[in-house]
Amino acid sequence: MSAILSIKDLKKSYASGQIALNGVSLDIERGEILALLGPNGAGKTTLISTVCGIVNPTSGSVTVDGHDIKADYRAARSLIGLVPQEVALEPFEKVRNTVRLSRGLFGRPRNDALIERILRRLSLWDKRDSRINELSGGMKRRVLIAKALSHEPRVLFLDEPTAGVDVELRKDMWDIVRELKAEGVTIILTTHYIEEAEAIADRVGVIARGEILLVEDKASLMTRMGKKQIDLQLADPLDSVPEALAGYDLAIRDGHTLVYTYDARGPRTGLTRLLNDLAAAELRLKDVQTRQSSLEEIFVDLVREDAQ
Amino acid sequence: MNLTAISAIYRYEMARFFRTLLQSFLSPVISTSLYFVVFGAAIGSRIDQVEGVSYGAFIVPGLVMLSVITQAISNASFGIYFPKFIGTTYELLSAPVSFLEIVTGYVGAAATKSLFIGVVILATSTLFVDMSVAHPLAMVAFLLLTCLSFALMGFIIGIWAKNFEQLQLVPLLIVTPLIFLGGSFYSVSMLPPIWQTIALFNPVLYLISGFRWAFFGLADVPVGVSLMAIALFTGLCMAVIWWIFRTGWRLRV
Structure with a gap:
């Protein structure tokens, strides 16, 4: 072209x-x-x-x-x-x-x-x-x-x-x-x-x-935007990601929420395994929320980054 | 040359005129008749003759000029101001047309409309007074040049105007007084000497004088000077419009 x-x-x-x-x-x-x-x-x-x-x-x-x-x-x-x-x-x-x-x-x-x-x-x-x-x-x-x-x-x-x-x-x-x-x-x-x-x-x-x-x-x-995130809000606060969950792409937000990033389009999301491992680690969930980074988010991020 | 574009603009503008044809036709007929009643009958009966021409006939060229000039200006200024006002000039500016083509379309249509009105007034006049035209070709030439030059001026006013008040400003404050003081209803020789000199600075005087000469063979200023004056005025307007499109003044940001 x-x-x-x-x-x-x-x-x-x-x-x-x-x-x-x-x-x-x-x-x-x-x-x-x-x-x-x-x-x-x-x-x-x-x-x-x-x-x-x-x-x-x-x-x-x-x-x-x-x-x-x-x-x-x-x-x-x-x-x-x-x-x-x-x-x-x-x-x-x-x-x-x-x-x-x-x-x-x-x-x-x-x-x-x-x-x-x-x-x-x-x-x-x-x-x-x-x-x-x-x-x-x-x-x-x-x-x-x-x-x-x-x-x-x-x-x-x-x-x-x-x-x-x-x-x-x-x-x-x-x-x-x-x-x-x-x-x-x-x-x-x-x-x-x-x-x-x-x-x-x-x-x-x-x-x-x-x-x-x-x-x-x-x-x-x-x-790039195919990435999805799941917010796992925990009943009890957490300082660091527990050893048992070290193999996951996890981050802690506000001390109460584990954020797991995964590829929703991939053959395996790892969600089932993660939830099982969470239960095994005796972490109790208070709430669950999923988010997809949309074009809009990328766009907003880009514009915001540029403004800074 | 994008002839199709010129004809598209011209026909589009003329279509607006034809939509209000009755109005366009009736208003000059009525106003001319009123002028004849007021100036021809009421005042004319006391003036009798001006330089050997009956007063009724004497004012015909002035009357025609008065209407043609005001109509040419208002048609052309509105023709381009309205698209500016409603925002449709985007199309004109993004089309593959040159300024000359745009001007030819708009000004051509405005000039045609004012020419039509001039002819209607002339025809109406014959109902009131006996008239003959001494130099028919010169009469047509003066009429055409006046339609054209004042349509060009109107086009400039339409581009210059930022609101409807400004659109009216120049015609009301400048053009109408110039027409009335340019000998529409009298010969300049009837004025006191000092005013005769001042009147020579009025460009409209040359137009009316030349136009009247075409009818009766008598003029306030030599006919060659009249012709030069109107040619100069037309050239000046063209130059201004050329500059406007070159710089995009009040059209392009």
């Missing part, structure tokens, strides 16, 4: 002095789905906006399929579709007209059959002649997606596509994203929802305070 989008040392400081991007370098492979995770104000939207031409970068370079976004902006931009975070649509315009406008803006000849296909796929066909202000919030989001798809982009940016969207619509959107990927469209989505990244991304990137902290294959990330 080769990179379809290449970002090199991209920096952006706003007039207020705020540094939104602090040397971001990122290669996005052709046909992949990359999920960009990051807290509010991390620079996700600035990064997308800069690539799309809405924000002027302070320095650095971006190429889309080899076309520089400045020098060769026409070629670069014509490959990109953008679904913005904010629902920005002309309220009195009809759905079909606004989608047609988008296609026209990208220099594509009118193609009613294609627009119909897109609107049907997004369950908007029945609403094609409705005015935007008659649509629900979820429908408006679909219109934004229809507009972005209207010119058949090869790279699609989805800036928090499912923020404030109900579960059903979210699942719908994931399906659409998977279909687009199957057609070879490269997708970059930003999200707050870790489960979204888990559900559809091939790779996950974490961004905080304008810097990319990590970009990793989701599968390997998941393996």
Whole structure:
């Protein structure tokens, strides 16, 4: 696979002095789905906006399929579709007209059959002649997606596509994203929802305070996260791990809790043996709790570590 | 050149105009009729003639200019301000279009709308006064240039404005007074000498004078100067817009 989008040392400081991007370098492979995770104000939207031409970068370079976004902006931009975070649509315009406008803006000849296909796929066909202000919030989001798809982009940016969207619509959107990927469209989505990244991304990137902290294959990330922990709260306090339990990956927390880390995906977790050995060592349990380190935890840890 | 994009913007903007066609058509007809009642009948009956032209006919070019200029500015400024206000400029900025294409689409549509209104006013005028046009080609040229240049100016105002108040500010505080003081309803030669000199600093004077010359062959300033003035103004507006898109002023952060 080769990179379809290449970002090199991209920096952006706003007039207020705020540094939104602090040397971001990122290669996005052709046909992949990359999920960009990051807290509010991390620079996700600035990064997308800069690539799309809405924000002027302070320095650095971006190429889309080899076309520089400045020098060769026409070629670069014509490959990109953008679904913005904010629902920005002309309220009195009809759905079909606004989608047609988008296609026209990208220099594509009118193609009613294609627009119909897109609107049907997004369950908007029945609403094609409705005015935007008659649509629900979820429908408006679909219109934004229809507009972005209207010119058949090869790279699609989805800036928090499912923020404030109900579960059903979210699942719908994931399906659409998977279909687009199957057609070879490269997708970059930003999200707050870790489960979204888990559900559809091939790779996950974490961004905080304008810097990319990590970009990793989701599968390997998941393996790292496959570790589970069980908290065994004891009835009586404990100073150290008893000899009889030395063979386990155990730690003591707060003097009362034994924390056992194991691989939930492995063939053996060792849990049964551990519980038997605990009983044999006459340690009485007060409570038991299991925890899985999720993408969310890794993410939170990463961002916290970075902040320190 | 992304001609498809120009035509997409142009048609989209014109569609908004056609949605309110009756309104767009009726308001200039009514306001022109009112001007004829007030200026033509009530005041005109006491003025009779200006430099050999009946007062009713004399004010027609000024009336057309008044409406065309205000309409060109308001259509163009609203046309670009509204997308800015609701946030849809993201699409314009991320599309493979040059500033020239964006401007051609928006300004072209605004100029077309104001041209339409100018023609409606001219047609309405013929119901009230007898008129002939001495230099039809020059008349059309002046009309087109005015539509274009003030639509360009309106486009700049629309990008500059940060709120609806500012959108109204320039037309109300600057443009309307300039039009009224630019000889819409009188010949500058009717003013006291000192005001005649001051009036020469009003750019709108050159437009109205040139436009009136096209009708009646009489002008406050030489027609060549009028033409130069409007060409200069158009060029200036284009330069400002070129700079706006180059720097992204009030469009890109």
